[in-house]
Amino acid sequence: MTEPGNAVAEAGGTPPHTTTAPADARPPRPGKARGGWWGGDASEPVRRNLGLVGVLVLLYLIGVFSRPDIFASGARLWSNELTVLTQAASIGVITIGMTFVMISGGIDLSVGALLALASVWSTTVATQSYGPGVMIFTALAVGTVAGAVNGILIAYGRMVPFIATMALMVAARGLSQKISGKLTQISKVDTINKIAETKVLGIPLLVIIFGAVAAAGWILLNRTTFGRRTVAIGGNPEAARLAGINLRRHQVLLYALSGLCCGIAAIMVTSLSNAGSSDHGNLYELQAIAAAIIGGTSLAGGRGTIVGSVLGVLVFTQITNLFIVNNLQLEFQLIAQGAIIVGAVLIQQFRVAALRRPAPPGA
Amino acid sequence: MSRTPGDLSRRRLLMGGAALSAGTLLAACTSNAEPKTSDAGQTKTGSGDNAAPGKTVTIGFSAPSADHGWIRAITDNAKKQAALYSDVKFTQVDAGKDAPAQVAALQTLIQQKPDAIVLLPQDGAQLTAAGKAAMQAGIPVINLDREFSDAGASRLLIKGDNYGMGYAAGLYIGNKLKGKSDAVIAEIAGIDSLPLTQDRSKGFKDALATFNLRVTNRVAAQFTVQSGQDVTANLLQAASKIDAIWNHDDDQGVGVLAAIKQASRKEFFMVGGAGSLDVMEHIKAGDTPLEATVTYPPSMASSAIALARLIAQGKGLSDLVELQVPKQIVLASETITKENVDKYLPLGFRS
Structure with missing residues (x-):
């Protein structure tokens, strides 16, 4: 853990407000934070995450009310929630990569297409003939390399992340169509197909991988130099550069990390659907960005948590599940998702506006 | 830095070698060559008078392309069926991403004055005007599967049910x-x-x-x-x-x-x-x-090409009394079970 990175984010990120509301200060300054620790800025992510937990509890209560036979019965609830977690695994892993990119002030629109490319490349007849090990290696390598290409275009080609990753979004989808010939590549490799069926101590393997990636992401963001640098770059890239951070190299690493997450997710989706396809990961970029945003990650960078992103993914996946078990149509689900995004962002806006106002005396 | 330059370069060499071999492996993994499966069932030419080569005709074709086995089979079947005839010239125009793109593609096709057009629209209603324009230019339009909103926009409608x-x-x-x-x-x-x-x-x-x-x-x-x-x-x-x-x-x-x-x-x-x-x-x-x-057989594309040829050559269906091809053909949906699956296997398309 390095304090310098943190200090840069603070000093550079919100210079006018540093004295009243430090952006990333961990220990609250006694007497300064409005309303003590709870009302202060340091606890903001915690409060937001508790809000998301509240949304999940609300969704659960709706479930209990609408389908008591599932949500009020131990065994069926367990089975249902494991299904929700399994279906959340692939988009969850991608959202974790996206969270890093967004905290650094960037965006990765290519994640869905990179997932498709990795899944197609790893399920061609030739790759399948080499066995499961090479298939997994191929998916991870294709994702990471394509992600690094994003990073190189952005860092050394000086392209805006939105444009560079949009170019890869289109190109990677095209390449995966070219490789697959627009056919569904059915996986005949049992080891790969079995990943989605395997349970360890009653927990599906995909859920465990998702948990492991989330834990690794949390440690990387909160307990390593890499993570603090990411926050610093997002807070103020120029200050971060002056503080001695190799901005370009760090950006390449960040997008490669996002690409690696796409590779992991590609293996998950391939295993779940027993096939690779250039259709896989359709609109994943939007789902991942939406989940990260409701989890409190700022599009402007410098702000975001892994826990928030995971909760954001779970909220969306749980909504899908709730609509299907209640036999409701997809339209309503899309409307509900839109409403949640608007609600979450509005809360964020009001909070920022409140921060800009001077603290009321005596608060 | 405590490492000597020699160490560093050896390490780089190793890394580079590893990256290179990984790259070679990846490149080798893009091949999708599969044993060619026979799809003899999805295309067919009849016998008798209609099979005999007639006047050479050009058939224009446009269908959406999507990552979907059925849609892909439609285009494949049309191409293969056309290749079976010595008197058919096949011109395909890309349908683009959406209906307006396909309308534009169709306009260029009409300029080329083919003898017939086989069209699977992105959207039946939105392509109706384009179908009409072709008909007015004297080109018979065979409307494949997705129906126009006006029957006057096509010479023949062939669709699934x-x-x-x-x-x-x-x-x-x-x-x-x-x-x-x-x-x-x-x-x-x-x-x-x-x-x-x-x-x-x-x-x-x-x-x-x-x-x-x-x-x-x-x-x-x-x-x-x-x-x-x-x-x-x-x-x-x-x-x-x-x-x-x-x-x-x-x-x-x-x-x-x-x-x-x-x-x-x-x-x-x-x-x-x-x-x-x-x-x-x-x-x-x-x-x-x-x-x-x-x-919901994609072989309808093969039939559409066969019928387009007959229409362009002014021939009828030999088993029917009428001199011309009918105006509408709706394929029956058949039920495949274990009992009859062997008969249908040649008609199966790769998803």
């Missing part, structure tokens, strides 16, 4: 669950906003109603494998015991079957839709709950 497909699936399920009034019947639809999905669902509902049965759980996927897996995983949680499932589309069916396998559920039987090769092989092997599929 979406309502009939749903009805056939409903009949199969109804016959097996007759008298079981509390039967749990699930339906996995395709893209819900498409008229074809609504027609299929209506046919299914109507057929079940004749047995006093109804759809208890309905979900809609996106015609993709991943969406099929996703909605099915949730659907299986919604109903702990199911009697029958109808899945509209065999392409998304790959994901549907995967989700069923992952949940280790087998108390129900399942009916597919379209008739892909993969599904027919499962029906033949009996290794999944999938018992039957109702067809």
Whole structure:
């Protein structure tokens, strides 16, 4: 853990407000934070995450009310929630990569297409003939390399992340169509197909991988130099550069990390659907960005948590599940998702506006 | 730095070598060469007077391209059927991403003055004007599958029977669950906003109603494998015991079957839709709950080319009394089960 990175984010990120509301200060300054620790800025992510937990509890209560036979019965609830977690695994892993990119002030629109490319490349007849090990290696390598290409275009080609990753979004989808010939590549490799069926101590393997990636992401963001640098770059890239951070190299690493997450997710989706396809990961970029945003990650960078992103993914996946078990149509689900995004962002806006106002005396 | 330059360069060399060999391996992994399967069943030329080469005609063709086995089979079949005739010249124009793009593509096709146009529209209503323009330019238009909103915009409509497909699936399920009034019947639809999905669902509902049965759980996927897996995983949680499932589309069916396998559920039987090769092989092997599929054959593209040739050459169908090809052909949706699957296998398309 390095304090310098943190200090840069603070000093550079919100210079006018540093004295009243430090952006990333961990220990609250006694007497300064409005309303003590709870009302202060340091606890903001915690409060937001508790809000998301509240949304999940609300969704659960709706479930209990609408389908008591599932949500009020131990065994069926367990089975249902494991299904929700399994279906959340692939988009969850991608959202974790996206969270890093967004905290650094960037965006990765290519994640869905990179997932498709990795899944197609790893399920061609030739790759399948080499066995499961090479298939997994191929998916991870294709994702990471394509992600690094994003990073190189952005860092050394000086392209805006939105444009560079949009170019890869289109190109990677095209390449995966070219490789697959627009056919569904059915996986005949049992080891790969079995990943989605395997349970360890009653927990599906995909859920465990998702948990492991989330834990690794949390440690990387909160307990390593890499993570603090990411926050610093997002807070103020120029200050971060002056503080001695190799901005370009760090950006390449960040997008490669996002690409690696796409590779992991590609293996998950391939295993779940027993096939690779250039259709896989359709609109994943939007789902991942939406989940990260409701989890409190700022599009402007410098702000975001892994826990928030995971909760954001779970909220969306749980909504899908709730609509299907209640036999409701997809339209309503899309409307509900839109409403949640608007609600979450509005809360964020009001909070920022409140921060800009001077603290009321005596608060 | 404590390392000597020599160490560093050796390490770099190793890294570079590893990266290079990984790259070579990856490059080798893009091949998709498969043993060529015969698709003799999907194209066909008749015998008799009509098969004899006539005046050479140019047939223009436009169909959407999507990552979907059925759509791909449409274009493949059209190409192959045209290649069977020595007197047909085949010109394909890309349909682009959406209906306006296809309208533009069609205008360039009309400029080339082909003798007939076979058109699978992105959207029937939006392409109607383009069809009319071609007809007014004296080019007969063969409207494939997705119907124009005006019958005057085409010389011939050849399409599958979406309502009939749903009805056939409903009949199969109804016959097996007759008298079981509390039967749990699930339906996995395709893209819900498409008229074809609504027609299929209506046919299914109507057929079940004749047995006093109804759809208890309905979900809609996106015609993709991943969406099929996703909605099915949730659907299986919604109903702990199911009697029958109808899945509209065999392409998304790959994901549907995967989700069923992952949940280790087998108390129900399942009916597919379209008739892909993969599904027919499962029906033949009996290794999944999938018992039957109702067809929506992409071989209609082959027939459309054959009929376009006859129309352009001014010939009729030899078994009919009329001198001209009829104005409308609706294909019957057939039910494939273990009993007759061998007959249909050559018609199966790769998803």
